[in-house]
Amino acid sequence: MQQEADRLRWFKRRSLLLGMGTVGLFGTLAGRLWYLQMEQGQRYQLLSESNRVSERLILPPRGRILDRTGRPLADNVPTYRVRVVRELTRDLPGTLENLAQLVPVSPERIAEVVRQAQARPRFVPVVVREDLSWEEVSAIAVRAPELPGVILDAGTVRRYPEGITIAHVLGYVGPVAEPELKDDRDPLLQLPEFRIGKQGIERSYDPILRGSAGRSRVEVNAVGREIRALDRDEGTPGQDLVLSLDLDLQRFCMNRLAPETSAAAALIDVRDGGVLALGSVPSFDPTLFQNGISSRNWASLRDDALAPMVNKAFKGEYPPGSTFKMMTALAGLEAGVIDRHTRIRCTGSIRLGNIEFHCWKKGGHGAVDLVQSLEHSCDVYHYDVARRLGIDRLAEYAARFGLGARTGIDLPGERPGVMPTVAWKRARLDQPWHKGETLISGIGQGFVLATPLQLAVMTARLCNGGYRVSPWLARGGAQHATCCGAPPEPLGIAKEHLDLVLTGMYRVVNSPSGTARASALLTPGVQMAGKTGTSQVRRISKADRLSGAYKRKDIPWKQRDHALFVGYAPVDAPRFAVAVVVEHGGGGSAVAAPIARDILDRALQQGVARPMPPAPGEAA
């Protein structure tokens, strides 16, 4: 019996130990629960959220681009696409073949879609075709019951209702490219359907136009299937951009240039630099780039000798020829090497050392003063003034009027042109400056190159009383084409010198013997002034160089002179400045001046819907 008592005593002791051990184990478990749920609870809650919630980006609508009167130049239109969900279709290839009976889908595309669908979870839709026509959409919708798993949905595409009229200015949008991903951290770029501005306004104002990404938070299960939407932030739509451009003037400008093989024009407001029209022919269709341009289309655009992709108004560099003579004359006056009474005898040529520099007029103009030198475009007068000035002083004044440097227009890819100096030639060509080069620079030949936009700016600065206006389309990155706040700063040119040069320009058009007499404005009571230019093709424009067309020396067209004209109107209260360059067009008076005249005429006739800002001089 003692044995049984011992056994019970031992059993009770051991049971107590087992009980304590159990309590200890459960205590450990409770401690572990405390650690996981209380100490680490916050962390696991975050992990659980990220497990559970999937964030999807929402593409905000891209801002529209409007002309100064609010007419859309670029907007968004709905597009339909058809997608297929593998999970919902019993026989994917079969369904796709049925679909192919309704809308064109190539067998290769079907194979590609099947491959993509199999590489993804069963419930993820795969795009079969985008940009369906309305007929195709309705065909699919009607047959929907026979097409299980086929989904129609809408997106938007960029539309350029004006097409080629304004393609050069607006540029275009396209899928994001690898390098763009590198230096832009915007999450929108991760969206496959996002289109980024590639050229023109679309590119320079892309951050404003694109808006910011919206987010939808979706609860997903372990395999990524969406269970329900949690919340949604639509993001910020891109801002609309109002340009200084006037659609009617732009249309007119393009139509007027259209008959020429290759030409460009710039029309700006002389008082604030707002660009009213920026024409360049030939042009291109911007919708080609919507979903990535085909290599064939791209090759034909790129290899076109006439460089349709290049907006020659600010990317084409041309010798300004006689349109440069205002610079020579003004520099001469300002530097004091000539005055209003100085007369220079033109015998048809001028000799420097043993080189003869010819005037365009064989017999010479006789003794001419400054006004006459512009009116008749006498070369000898300007050779001589340039000689007296020296290249560096000439360049200094030309630079004040915007030559030889980018105007800063808010478009990508602007060319700076060339206004040579002694130092420039040393740096660029490692050669000393020759005096003869000063002479030909005086008539806008030699190294001197300018874009049509620069010539328009030069003209504007001349006729607006000598104020430093700069061209712009949508000023300062703001959404509206509002005028500058403060009036532009003066260039520091004597009023009487400017007036003298403007008188010469007035005479070019309005004196019976002016070179552009035939191109006086048709509008009664309003007069324009200007300057013709006919530049020898001794250097090749940048556009030509790019296109490779300069190699075709055998084409006579290529050897013809460029025809140029710069002008402004109305003479008594200047509002518009225009520059026209017709590549290899021949004489400036015969070819370029009529175009410029018509553009100014049109601008004056229709007025401009938006009230114009006060001229810098008039500002109180």
Next chain:
Amino acid sequence: METRLKAPDLSLLDKVWSINWLLVALLGVIGAIGCAVLYSAAGGAADPWASRHALRLAVGLGVMLALALVDVRFWFRIAYWAFGIGVALLVAVDLTGFAAKGAQRWIDLGPVQLQPSEIMKIALILGLARWFHAAWLEDVRRPLFLVVPLLMVAAPVGLVLLQPDLGTAITLVSVGGTLFFAAGVRWWKFALVIALALGTLPVGWGMMHDYQRQRVITFLNPEQDPLGSGYHIIQSKIALGSGGFWGKGYLHGSQAQLNYLPEKHTDFAFTTLAEETGFVGATSTLALFLAVVLLGIHAATRARSQFARLVIVGLSMNFTVYVVINTAMVMGLIPVVGIPLPLVSYGGTAMLTVLLGFGILLSADVHRETVIQRFPRH
């Protein structure tokens, strides 16, 4: 102490009165919690788990109460037979059993698929209890006396490892060990065995299946393979940890509801519970389990026969091992071994064997005054 040769005749009413109703109630509550968890795991539906779980619970509790009325001497009589049948079934399953989840664990008995390893746990307790019932304290302390019970543990453990079923093997060893301990085997012998076991660990490692090794490796570093074998435990910790103090609310456990949690209705049912009811709910549930175990141990100490004492403590510790291994597993304290949470996890055999065990436990408790001869002759 006087030895009664004749069992006291308990009337049926006496027996019913003697049933540990507190323990029965606790089991019922735990089973009900199981129903609630399974209802939630199905996304708020009685189908497919909660309703069947409830039905099995009701039937099982009935069977348990019926077994509680069976005379404890019946269990004593059949103890070795049960052990023998258990071993025979394990042999049968090794020979004929079909593979389920990569392991041979099931035997097909026509309409019922039996899991002999579950039967074996109870049979082992009965067998060992009978063996130690006949032993006085000084017998237990003779090493040679321990050879037979050691073999009784080793045989089923070896067979279970052949299946292979590491979880059951660990349970059998743990339960056998607690019976040795409760019977009064000396401390140092346990220390010796543990030392020997540690010494043979490398051998054991070599004998393990690749997936078992993988589980151990994954346990040591679950982040190493977050989408593969580490996935279960990482997701379980996320679900459990994100429950916080009050939980995400019943039916609102996002991890379980969104299927991040694998096997949320079986081995990971406790995770679902802890996610939705938080620290409060999880520790309360643990407290219920602990109460069951402590009630069992208390019952063991008041039984008059060593057999009843050992059966009760053995079954209680069996229950403890289930609960501790399962919860420690889902909390990432030990490697993932396939052991359900008693009365909560979905599964027919598991539920029935747990309640069968408690039926025997209650029977031993009801007949706590019954004295069993050391060497009865029948």
